[in-house]
Amino acid sequence: MPESSGGAEAEPAAAMRARVRASFERQVMMTTLGAELVSVERGRVELAIPYDARFTQQHGFLHAGAVAAVLDSACGYAAFSVMPPEAAVLTVTYSINLLAPAAGERFVMTGTVVRAGRTLVVCRGEAVASGAGVPATAGEAAPFAVMQATLTALYDRPGIRH
Amino acid sequence: MPESSGGAEAEPAAAMRARVRASFERQVMMTTLGAELVSVERGRVELAIPYDARFTQQHGFLHAGAVAAVLDSACGYAAFSVMPPEAAVLTVTYSINLLAPAAGERFVMTGTVVRAGRTLVVCRGEAVASGAGVPATAGEAAPFAVMQATLTALYDRPGIRH
Amino acid sequence: MPESSGGAEAEPAAAMRARVRASFERQVMMTTLGAELVSVERGRVELAIPYDARFTQQHGFLHAGAVAAVLDSACGYAAFSVMPPEAAVLTVTYSINLLAPAAGERFVMTGTVVRAGRTLVVCRGEAVASGAGVPATAGEAAPFAVMQATLTALYDRPGIRH
Amino acid sequence: MPESSGGAEAEPAAAMRARVRASFERQVMMTTLGAELVSVERGRVELAIPYDARFTQQHGFLHAGAVAAVLDSACGYAAFSVMPPEAAVLTVTYSINLLAPAAGERFVMTGTVVRAGRTLVVCRGEAVASGAGVPATAGEAAPFAVMQATLTALYDRPGIRH
Numbered sequence: 001m002p003e004s005s006g007g008a009e010a011e012p013a014a015a016m017r018a019r020v021r022a023s024f025e026r027q028v029m030m031t032t033l034g035a036e037l038v039s040v041e042r043g044r045v046e047l048a049i050p051y052d053a054r055f056t057q058q059h060g061f062l063h064a065g066a067v068a069a070v071l072d073s074a075c076g077y078a079a080f081s082v083m084p085p086e087a088a089v090l091t092v093t094y095s096i097n098l099l100a101p102a103a104g105e106r107f108v109m110t111g112t113v114v115r116a117g118r119t120l121v122v123c124r125g126e127a128v129a130s131g132a133g134v135p136a137t138a139g140e141a142a143p144f145a146v147m148q149a150t151l152t153a154l155y156d157r158p159g160i161r162h
Numbered sequence: 163m164p165e166s167s168g169g170a171e172a173e174p175a176a177a178m179r180a181r182v183r184a185s186f187e188r189q190v191m192m193t194t195l196g197a198e199l200v201s202v203e204r205g206r207v208e209l210a211i212p213y214d215a216r217f218t219q220q221h222g223f224l225h226a227g228a229v230a231a232v233l234d235s236a237c238g239y240a241a242f243s244v245m246p247p248e249a250a251v252l253t254v255t256y257s258i259n260l261l262a263p264a265a266g267e268r269f270v271m272t273g274t275v276v277r278a279g280r281t282l283v284v285c286r287g288e289a290v291a292s293g294a295g296v297p298a299t300a301g302e303a304a305p306f307a308v309m310q311a312t313l314t315a316l317y318d319r320p321g322i323r324h
Numbered sequence: 325m326p327e328s329s330g331g332a333e334a335e336p337a338a339a340m341r342a343r344v345r346a347s348f349e350r351q352v353m354m355t356t357l358g359a360e361l362v363s364v365e366r367g368r369v370e371l372a373i374p375y376d377a378r379f380t381q382q383h384g385f386l387h388a389g390a391v392a393a394v395l396d397s398a399c400g401y402a403a404f405s406v407m408p409p410e411a412a413v414l415t416v417t418y419s420i421n422l423l424a425p426a427a428g429e430r431f432v433m434t435g436t437v438v439r440a441g442r443t444l445v446v447c448r449g450e451a452v453a454s455g456a457g458v459p460a461t462a463g464e465a466a467p468f469a470v471m472q473a474t475l476t477a478l479y480d481r482p483g484i485r486h
Numbered sequence: 487m488p489e490s491s492g493g494a495e496a497e498p499a500a501a502m503r504a505r506v507r508a509s510f511e512r513q514v515m516m517t518t519l520g521a522e523l524v525s526v527e528r529g530r531v532e533l534a535i536p537y538d539a540r541f542t543q544q545h546g547f548l549h550a551g552a553v554a555a556v557l558d559s560a561c562g563y564a565a566f567s568v569m570p571p572e573a574a575v576l577t578v579t580y581s582i583n584l585l586a587p588a589a590g591e592r593f594v595m596t597g598t599v600v601r602a603g604r605t606l607v608v609c610r611g612e613a614v615a616s617g618a619g620v621p622a623t624a625g626e627a628a629p630f631a632v633m634q635a636t637l638t639a640l641y642d643r644p645g646i647r648h
Contacts, residue, residue: 055191088221097472099439148421310583312416380513380515414587
């Protein structure tokens with residue numbers, strides 16, 4: 001992965017936030033999952049989803065696929081927030097560990113940039129549950145899933161909007 | 163990962179298939195995504211989903227989260243198919259590479275057991291698209307996503323059915 | 325991954341440190357790489373290696389294999405430090421991101437437990453370089469490699485000492 | 487990951503093999519590990535190492551770090567073999583599953599290209615053991631480790647030779 005890029009620093013924070021929000025609102029799957037854009041800082045994005053019986057696995061917990069989708073988006077938007085305004089973002093690969101069943105009523109997924117290169121950005125993601133059903137032993141802030149993700153900036157691809 | 167387990171070999175294939183199908187039908191998220199259980203062999207499971215605009219990302223392609231959810235389930239059921247009948251299966255971790263946008267009308271996800279130990283099973287997953295929109299250059303059988311997944315067998319956990 | 329285990333808490337810290345050090349000293353590869361056990365806390369282990377021309381890749385930097393070996397060991401011993409004294413530890417899987425070339429004179433690898441279950445422990449690893457050759461832009465504490473690792477506790481395996 | 491690149495097709499196979507061999511011979515760590523370049527085809531590279539007590543872990547088996555280093559190189563050279571002659575190759579990230587201890591006398595690591603894009607190439611790696619000590623139950627061809635790796639092509643980086 002190449003050297004750090006400070007290119008996005010010139011963009012005002014408000015413009016960056018508007019850019020992230022506009023892209024997030026075009027992700028139909030996030031709407032379908034009921035995902036909410038909780039906070040956007042440069043290099044750190046928080047999304048949240050409620051428990052929804054439509055997206056459960058065979059034991060009644062939220063399906064890892066829903067968890068992974070929102071964690072991946074949190075990492076993707078964290079990466080997007082440090083990219084130049086003209087870039088589009090795509091996930092290259094991620095690794096996810098499911099540490100405990102996704103028990104609870106609300107799930108907050110946070111993506112944080114670990115290192116940003118010229119085209120590749122590496123992020124970490126953490127998913128934390130709250131509400132009834134979260135095991136007391138887990139601790140307030142113990143993540144039930146963690147992710148290590150590699151995102152790429154794309155430029156000038158026809159059909160690929162931000 | 164420990165030595166191979168041949169414990170499941172004693173279970174008749176029809177019983178194993180019925181066990182996989184019963185668990186699959188309890189995964190509400192699979193129903194929500196329109197997933198279909200295409201084929202079940204010992205150590206190899208194929209699932210398929212149609213394109214669905216509700217599960218798309220910002221560029222109009224199927225969201226990686228939907229792809230990952232079904233690939234994860236294909237790997238999970240491949241692992242489950244070689245586990246003893248009394249085991250429940252949970253995904254410990256997976257790594258996914260998104261090789262190309264999920265363009266197409268139908269997506270077939272195949273999970274295959276690479277090695278089965280006493281409690282841990284490692285699988286590979288491949289996602290292949292068909293129908294209008296699949297780039298001709300991709301080739302008939304070129305996967306647009308691949309996964310390497312680690313699953314675990316659980317026994318005697320209250321509240322965890324198969 | 326199952327619920328947290330607090331089983332190791334009963335072991336005095338000095339006994340735990342001696343247990344980790346004794347196992348580390350049996351890892352011949354760590355000796356060959358010149359690795360040093362810098363610090364051991366419950367759930368957090370730091371190892372360090374010097375630059376060594378014998379372990380370089382084609383561009384003259386430390387080979388990713390040497391980096392990964394020591395990061396994997398740091399994660400392994402972090403996991404081992406929270407396991408019961410009678411357990412042996414094995415790595416199940418890890419994912420590593422190589423963020424920048426391993427340039428520098430000394431490399432510190434830190435493994436930290438994210439979550440410890442009954443048999444599976446998930447850790448994060450970070451590798452940081454110091455000395456001549458580290459790009460100034462990288463920042464003092466910027467990792468050049470990060471890892472997400474899954475370790476397992478083994479009991480009563482003949483031939484597997486701690 | 488972008489569309490397939492057929493750019494390397496124009497290079498004669500003998501030139502490609504010479505290019506891979508020349509780069510391999512500059513990897514000092516491969517020499518230190520006793521690694522041998524067994525075969526090179528476009529998109530598939532086989533390396534082998536002997537058992538060596540200097541690179542063992544605490545249970546006397548070959549250390550996962552040695553396994554990973556050679557698997558990573560096998561994947562790296564498989565990717566390099568399909569890149570344009572002027573490119574250098576770096577590993578971005580990989581995920582490795584250690585399926586069984588590295589028991590045996592000789593270890594063959596094979597890297598195979600899954601998909602080659604313009605700058606990113608995804609490979610799979612498999613490690614197979616032979617000789618005394620390999621568990622008979624494992625089967626002749628059963629891998630004891632598998633890898634999923636993402637490599638990148640670099641152009642015009644000062645100080646980065648092929």
